[in-house]
Amino acid sequence: MQGSPPLALPRRPRILVVDDDPDFRTWLEAEAREVGIVLACVATGREALELLQQRLPHCLFVDVHLGAEHGSDLVRVVRRLPGAEHLPIVSISASPAVPDRLACLHAGADAYLTKPIRLTHLLDAVERLTTAPLHGRHGVLLLGARGPALAPLCDTLTHAGIDLTQIHQPTDLFTQLSDRQPDLAILADTSISALDACRLVRADAQLDDLPVVAVCSAVDRHTSTTLLRAGADDYLTLPVVSEEVVARILGRLQRHALIRALSSRDPLTGLYNRRYLDRCLLAEVHLATRSGQPLSAALIDIDHFKQVNDTLGHPAGDAVLRELSAELRASFRRADLCARYGGEEFLVLMRDLDATTCRGLIDRFRARFASHRFAFAPHLSVTLSAGIASIPEHARDAESLVRAADQALYVSKRSGRDQATVSQSIPPDLLRRSR
Numbered sequence: 001m002q003g004s005p006p007l008a009l010p011r012r013p014r015i016l017v018v019d020d021d022p023d024f025r026t027w028l029e030a031e032a033r034e035v036g037i038v039l040a041c042v043a044t045g046r047e048a049l050e051l052l053q054q055r056l057p058h059c060l061f062v063d064v065h066l067g068a069e070h071g072s073d074l075v076r077v078v079r080r081l082p083g084a085e086h087l088p089i090v091s092i093s094a095s096p097a098v099p100d101r102l103a104c105l106h107a108g109a110d111a112y113l114t115k116p117i118r119l120t121h122l123l124d125a126v127e128r129l130t131t132a133p134l135h136g137r138h139g140v141l142l143l144g145a146r147g148p149a150l151a152p153l154c155d156t157l158t159h160a161g162i163d164l165t166q167i168h169q170p171t172d173l174f175t176q177l178s179d180r181q182p183d184l185a186i187l188a189d190t191s192i193s194a195l196d197a198c199r200l201v202r203a204d205a206q207l208d209d210l211p212v213v214a215v216c217s218a219v220d221r222h223t224s225t226t227l228l229r230a231g232a233d234d235y236l237t238l239p240v241v242s243e244e245v246v247a248r249i250l251g252r253l254q255r256h257a258l259i260r261a262l263s264s265r266d267p268l269t270g271l272y273n274r275r276y277l278d279r280c281l282l283a284e285v286h287l288a289t290r291s292g293q294p295l296s297a298a299l300i301d302i303d304h305f306k307q308v309n310d311t312l313g314h315p316a317g318d319a320v321l322r323e324l325s326a327e328l329r330a331s332f333r334r335a336d337l338c339a340r341y342g343g344e345e346f347l348v349l350m351r352d353l354d355a356t357t358c359r360g361l362i363d364r365f366r367a368r369f370a371s372h373r374f375a376f377a378p379h380l381s382v383t384l385s386a387g388i389a390s391i392p393e394h395a396r397d398a399e400s401l402v403r404a405a406d407q408a409l410y411v412s413k414r415s416g417r418d419q420a421t422v423s424q425s426i427p428p429d430l431l432r433r434s435r
Contacts, residue, residue, distance in 0.1 A: 014057040015039045015122060018048045018074065019092070020066050024115075030375065031119040037330065039122075045074040052078060056087055059126040062109070064093035064100045072100075072107040079108040088129035092117060120322055123329070124270050127261075138253045141180060142166045143173055143197055144188035144215065149238055153186075153215070156242045160250060170197060177207065178286060183253050186236075188215035195230055202231030206279070211256050213249065215240075268318060269325035272339035277347060280337055281398040284349060288391050295351060296358035296390040299405040302344040303383045303417040312377060319376055324369065324384075331365050345409075347402070355390040355422045362386050362420045370418070385412040389423035 015037065019025055025041035032039035040057075042048050045066060052060070060078065064071040071091055078084050091104035094115040101112050110129055113121060140162050144150045150166075157164045167176050170192050177185065187197040194214040201207050214232040216223060227235050234248055264276035272280070281297075288295035302308075302320065309317040321344065328338040328346060337349040350358050366384045374380050387409025395401035404423040412421040 014055075015059050015061065015126060016048060016051060016057040017041045017061045017092075017122075018045065018066065018071070019043070019061075019063040021063070028119060028122075037119070037123070037326070045069055045077070048074060049077065049081075052081060052084065056081075056083055059088045059090065059122075059129060061090045061092050061113075061122060061125075062104075064091055064095065064104060070103065072103040072109075075104055075107040075109050088126070090122075090125050090129070120270050120326070123326065124265070127270070127329075138184065138250075138257075139163045139180060139182040140165070140184050140186060140249070140253075141176055141182040142186040142188070143170065143190060144168065144186070145190045149217075150188060150215070152242070153236070153238075153240045153245060156240065156245045157249065160246050162249070162253075170200070173197065173200070174204070177201075177210075178283070179290070181283060182210070183256065184211040184213065184249065186213045186215060186249075187232075189217075195227060198227065198230045198232050206282070209256075209260065211252050213252070266340040269321055269340050271325045271328065271346070272337060274339070274342060277337070277339035277341065277349075278398075281349065281402070284337075284351065285391060285398045285401065288351070289396075293352045294354045294390050294393070295349070295401070296353050296355050296388060297401050297405045298348045298350070298358055298362045298386050298388045298420070299341065299402070299409045300346045300348065300362070300384050300386045301409055301413065303385055303413075305344040308380070308382070312380070316374075316376055319374065320380075320382055323372065323374065324382070327365070327369055327372065331368075332361070347405075353390075355388050355393055355424065358390065359388050359420050359422050362388060366418070366420065383418040385409060385417045386420035387412055387423070388420060394423040 017025065017028060017039065019041065020043045025043070029039060029041055040051060042051065062071040062074055066074065075089055075091065078087065078089065089109045090111045090113055091109045092113045092115060093100055096114050104112060111125055113125060140157060142150070142154065142164060144166065146168050154164060154166060165176065165180055165182070167173065168190060170190055185201060187194045187201070194216055198212055198214055201210065201212055211233045212231060214227045214235040215238060216235060217238045219235055219237050224235060234252060236245065236248070264272050266273045284295055302324065305317065308320055324346070325340070328348065332338060332348060335351050339347050341347040366386065370381060370383050372382065387405045387407065389395055389401055389404030389408060391401055394404040408421040408423045412419050
């Protein structure tokens with residue numbers, strides 16, 4: 001998972017919403033209860049401050065217009081509370097007016113959502129703001145020669161809270177990029193030039209979205225143009241100016257984190273999409289192989305999903321997908337990756353867990369979801385089938401891991417659905433038919 005990856009939501013994210021519309025509050029609280037999200041709604045800034053002084057939530061949502069008070073005033077007060085300096089705050093409003101947006105941003109809000117808003121929009125904002133390291137530690141890999149020239153740059157980045165790894169040989173570059181999965185690479189002259197290092201990185205298709213900053217002792221117009229054409233996103237000139245380094249590097253890291261978070265998401269469910277999953281799977285398999293720790297994959301399928309669409313309509317089917325996704329996000333560890341694999345299939349990737357342990361977790365999740373009640377269809381019960389495989393027990397690479405989990409899922413469905421099957425327990429005759 002590249003860099004500081006967008007991980008799962010906290011197991012039960014605490015969300016505080018301040019909105020003076022009673023209908024919106026009632027509806028939002030009902031939706032949150034459906035998926036087990038800890039959400040509190042209050043109507044005034046005074047009520048919000050009372051709760052905030054008791055315990056900070058994972059994310060605060062503030063309506064721009066709170067009766068006679070403006071939401072930006074509340075945001076400004078909240079920012080001065082102990083421990084709330086980095087609390088993610090999102091302003092919400094039915095109005096897209098620029099003055100309202102600016103007032104909230106100037107007061108300290110991190111983002112702005114325009115109504116109508118669904119619970120999934122709130123969860124997306126929570127995950128984006130709490131897991132993309134907007135205020136946390138970014139990982140940066142610096143390739144540069146030994147000596148005093150880069151010392152001020154290293155000191156500046158470290159003091160800015162960046163998790164910096166420095167290497168000195170270009171032969172170590174791709175191993176370190178693979179192992180550390182940095183959020184950004186800084187390339188300076190070593191035994192090869194920063195320009196050639198940039199060309200090497202950009203020639204690797206797996207690194208096409210990694211931000212790259214080149215460092216040179218002098219940059220004229222020709223050099224800067226050549227660097228940018230080679231794929232550098234930016235460049236720094238030695239000696240560095242601390243304020244400029246912080247502004248350029250942190251700004252680029254934050255924007256990249258947001259773009260990556262948005263591009264990695266399935267728009268309906270908010271889970272990671274297939275493109276992001278495929279990339280992370282390769283990295284996770286590599287790490288598992290190097291560390292000797294197990295990596296398990298659980299492929300989950302909604303039983304009889306077509307019947308839900310046919311009898312209740314596609315909006316109901318979409319609601320089932322969203323509520324299952326919210327349960328997945330809230331039920332597994334922060335280190336686990338939950339993705340929409342395609343259609344009504346989902347994949348959960350679990351680090352450091354063997355297939356037997358993974359099956360126990362999946363079985364408990366299936367049992368809990370089978371008792372889930374949907375507000376739009378209280379009598380609807382949805383069951384899940386799953387197939388589980390792990391490295392190194394059942395597979396050696398990403399492709400064979402997913403294939404083994406898929407074969408196990410096939411057996412679960414052929415054996416009556418509503419169950420989980422581990423790859424090694426597949427009867428030989430069923431395994432032959434599933435190939």
